[in-house]
Amino acid sequence: MAGAPESGETRIGPLPVCADEERVMRYRRETGFPDTLEKIVPVAFPAVWMAAPEIDSAIRARLGDADVVPVHESQSFHYFAPLRVDESYALTVSVRQEAEPPRLSVNASVTTIGGEPRLHAETLLRIVPRPACLA
Amino acid sequence: MSGARLPAIGERTPDWRIGPFDAAALQAYAAASGDANPLHLDDDLAHAIGFPAPPVHGMKLLAAFEPLLCAWRRDLFLARLSAKFVQPVLRGEEVTLSGRVLRSSPEEGVFLRLLAYGATRAPALVGEALMTAPRKFRP
Numbered sequence: 012m013a014g015a016p017e018s019g020e021t022r023i024g025p026l027p028v029c030a031d032e033e034r035v036m037r038y039r040r041e042t043g044f045p046d047t048l049e050k051i052v053p054v055a056f057p058a059v060w061m062a063a064p065e066i067d068s069a070i071r072a073r074l075g076d077a078d079v080v081p082v083h084e085s086q087s088f089h090y091f092a093p094l095r096v097d098e099s100y101a102l103t104v105s106v107r108q109e110a111e112p113p114r115l116s117v118n119a120s121v122t123t124i125g126g127e128p129r130l131h132a133e134t135l136l137r138i139v140p141r142p143a144c145l146a
Numbered sequence: 147m148s149g150a151r152l153p154a155i156g157e158r159t160p161d162w163r164i165g166p167f168d169a170a171a172l173q174a175y176a177a178a179s180g181d182a183n184p185l186h187l188d189d190d191l192a193h194a195i196g197f198p199a200p201p202v203h204g205m206k207l208l209a210a211f212e213p214l215l216c217a218w219r220r221d222l223f224l225a226r227l228s229a230k231f232v233q234p235v236l237r238g239e240e241v242t243l244s245g246r247v248l249r250s251s252p253e254e255g256v257f258l259r260l261l262a263y264g265a266t267r268a269p270a271l272v273g274e275a276l277m278t279a280p281r282k283f284r285p
Contacts, residue, residue: 034178041171041178042209043164045217054227055209062180080185080195083204087228139195 019108021069025101028060028121030094052094057121057132058086060102066117069106073115074138081136084114090130099124113138150221152250159245159258162214166238167202175206201234207241207262207271214243215258215275222256222277229273235264245275255279 030052038056040046060066070081094100100121107116117134167175169187176182181203184191192200208229215224235241241264249257260273 037178038209041175042206042212044213053209054212054224055205058181058205058209059179062182080191081183082185083183083231085228085230086205086208088226089228090225093223141191141194 021073021106023065023069024103026063026065027099028102029099030096032096034059035096050096052096054088066104070115073106073108078141079138080141082139084135084137087133088130091128094129100129153247153256155247155250157247159214159218162243163240164210165241169237172202172237175203197234197236199237201236204231207235208273211243211260215277219277223280224275225278226276229271232269232272235270239264
């Protein structure tokens with residue numbers, strides 16, 4: 012699923028993802044939502060999908076052999092329509108490396124299986140050298 | 147936008163206190179989110195980078211604005227949420243979240259500046275949110 016097109020970006024997907032109820036409810040609990048039976052997908056829930064092995068591998072490949080620690084610098088979620096519990100979606104991600112300052116820009120788009128846009132998310136990761144004492 | 151009165155420019159959300167988060171809470175968030183970045187879980191790594199304790203996941207703080215905003219205005223939907231993680235909130239710190247309305251109109255919705263701070267009261271997260279009426283935010 013991953014590739015390195017001419018642009019210098021690594022593109023991943025579309026990956027099938029699902030806002031499955033168990034993960035949604037667990038994420039709600041860990042982010043301070045009231046303990047109700049409300050089945051609403053949190054706006055930040057797609058962060059869960061960013062831990063997919065394909066995306067993690069692409070990020071690691073971009074970092075290469077460098078002994079570094081990624082630090083979350085900024086995050087955005089821009090919705091066109093809400094996600095729904097237990098619905099499946101298609102996730103497409105691009106990973107781009109920036110030299111100065113060193114960081115990774117990770118852009119994600121989520122659409123319905125039929126291709127209707129649901130959200131765009133952008134993650135910036137600052138790349139910090141791992142301290143020598145831990146290398 | 148909706149039948150209810152829109153919030154006025156300058157209106158503030160109630161302050162919303164969360165935490166303090168212990169190591170088990172950070173581990174639980176890492177498990178729920180899949181974000182197992184050792185920076186948030188490894189005391190030695192945090193110390194080596196210069197933090198007295200591991201920082202709380204920025205996403206855990208950003209996500210916590212949604213319950214605040216929904217409790218403040220249940221008649222509006224959160225359509226956009228973003229933040230810069232300015233400085234870390236450390237494990238064991240209480241965190242205060244707040245929002246202030248910067249723009250408010252039936253056409254564009256309600257645009258808020260978000261702020262989170264920990265024990266030092268210096269901004270830890272500076273963000274933005276756009277809340278809109280249900281009929282403007284529907285598949």
